[in-house]
Amino acid sequence: MKLPYHSVAVIGTGRLVHEIVCCLLQAGHQVRVLGSSKIDLAELLGPTDAVEAVDELLGHLVVSEDLGELAPVDLVILVTPEDLQAKRESLQTISQIVAEDAVLAVNTESFALEELRADCTGPARIIGLNWVRPAHVTLFAEIIATSDTPAYLLGPLMYLLENHWQKDPYVVYGGRSIRSRLLAAMIREAFFLVEQGYVGAEDIDRACRNDAGYYMPFAGNLRYMDLMATNVYGLVMEDLNKELATGKSLPPFFQEIFHGNPNPGMESGKGFYSYQEGSGEIEEKNLLVFAHKIRALMDRFPFPRGKQSEETPTVKDSMPFTHKNRSL
Known part of the structure; x- marks a missing residue:
């Protein structure tokens, strides 16, 4: 069965991005990562995982630097520093590139979702998604939504989090992180x-x-x-x-x-x-x-x-x- 949001792009740098990519690959997604260097899945997964398993996962990963390649993806996960202007500019740019029904998920600890999605194309499809390191191991997943976040968007995402990303998620409808x-x-x-x-x-x-x-x-x-x-x-x-x-x-x-x-x-x-x-x-x-x-x-x-x-x-x-x- 094809996963909801089968094609996912992850944008950002650092260990958290690598762990998110690992989580998605293990779940069976086609993953495109932008902004990060080579990802060492063998180190993240540990010595118990066979080389063949790592090679198979890498077959579903594409590393790119071209934002134009985001057009066909179903879900974009954006990981940026806690900088309001940087988050807003990234979301505005990406929202104009991806398809109209693509979902954009951004990490946010201190900013309200309304602040981040201002002037974006299709703001209702932008949600908050916070992780805890190591993201491919921990149960934590916090979804931040607002009153206009479509239920048809959250349903498949919650299904993914619980059944394929191996998380124990919750949704905050107040527009801000509670964690x-x-x-x-x-x-x-x-x-x-x-x-x-x-x-x-x-x-x-x-x-x-x-x-x-x-x-x-x-x-x-x-x-x-x-x-x-x-x-x-x-x-x-x-x-x-x-x-x-x-x-x-x-x-x-x-x-x-x-x-x-x-x-x-x-x-x-x-x-x-x-x-x-x-x-x-x-x-x-x-x-x-x-x-x-x-x-x-x-x-x-x-x-x-x-x-x-x-x-x-x-x-x-x-x-x-x-x-x-x-x-x-």
Whole structure:
């Protein structure tokens, strides 16, 4: 059976793009990648996969630099830096090249979908699609839609994500990412605790890794609260919420990390921690091994679907974030 959105183009650079391409090839798509160098599928798939299998997948991959070759594709996945102007210009250009019924999916953490698709041809067919690395292993997939996103567009995409891309996806109809909001709230509180001198970076990491790191893959946040005793969390939050950080700017200690180093992290040797040369490459390999093991464990304990309370409003009926929070 032919897959929905059988022909897919992936545009962008970096490891995430390579992992997305790997995910699509494993699902059986014809993939065209623009902007990336040679993709090492053998490294991504691991030593257990036969050379013949890698060669077969590569037979469905075309590497190109010509945007004009996007015309016949069914789906374009765009991966760009978090730069509003760059995303808008790319979407405007691509929307004029591809067919009228082609779907455009762009990663976006901080920008609303309405902002990104302004002045594009066929804006309703543009959606947000966020990934987590390594994208060919993790369950995460976040689709961002709006009230005018056609159901006939989302249906086949959700089918693909669940049945062929091996994801556990969700759709946000508010036009913005929820993953980034949740992460930003946690990081803001972590920065506040470090800035006030309560803890250091290592303490933050240990608290997150050794507590939430255990139960998150099993249950998520709210289901874990139900498991442990929901009322207890309610009592704690009633008192604690009054004291949580509300800052709107980056703390000086974090800004200091960027002085003289515009791209801090393991590859540069300095971020929140100091690293030896080659640490980034070693940890990338460790991350891939770890991701495969965690994924195998999560597959043994799948997250139940269709268990929402009848009193919980459906996502489709919820208002856009901009109506819920005027400060956005």
